[in-house]
Amino acid sequence: MNTSNTTRLIGATAIALSIAALAACNKAEAPMDTPPGSPPASAPPMEPTPPAAVPPAEAPPTSSMPSAPSAPGTPSTTVGGKIDDTVVTTKVKTALLADDTVKGMDIKVTTVGGEVQLSGVVDTQAQIDRAVEVAKAVEGAQRVQNGMTVKQ
Helix, strand or coil: CHHHHHHHHHHHHHHHHHHHHCCCCCCCCCCCCCCCCCCCCCCCCCCCCCCCCCCCCCCCCCCCCCCCCCCCCCCCCCCCHHHHHHHHHHHHHHHHHHHHCCCCCEEEEEEECCCEEEEEEEECHHHHHHHHHHHCCCCCCCCCEEEEEEEE
């Protein structure tokens, strides 16, 4: 780095430190023996404010689809159809991955309005039948449409 760049860098650093120091001038420090969160000793005591009246919450809009109860740590299924369909899709995919007959098959799962659509190519008709059976057993799957085909 040449001398003019070094000088500029030192000057810019000095200006930045000066601005930071000026910004901190109006800050009052609390004495070291004051517990965190308590007002400084020079501040007048604060009057407690009464809690504001909270209006009763409105009931959330209900979905036209039945919602499956969710286990702890899973997304809520009471917000609306989009989340309901996403939850059903996730549950079907999870169930398919857990099943030894169809595990590893390239099966696409989509859900619209509680209707599960299975598509993809599998090795045998037995895998198609098992995938449909697994999807029908998932809570929240109202209908299952089979769009899968057997490899030729």
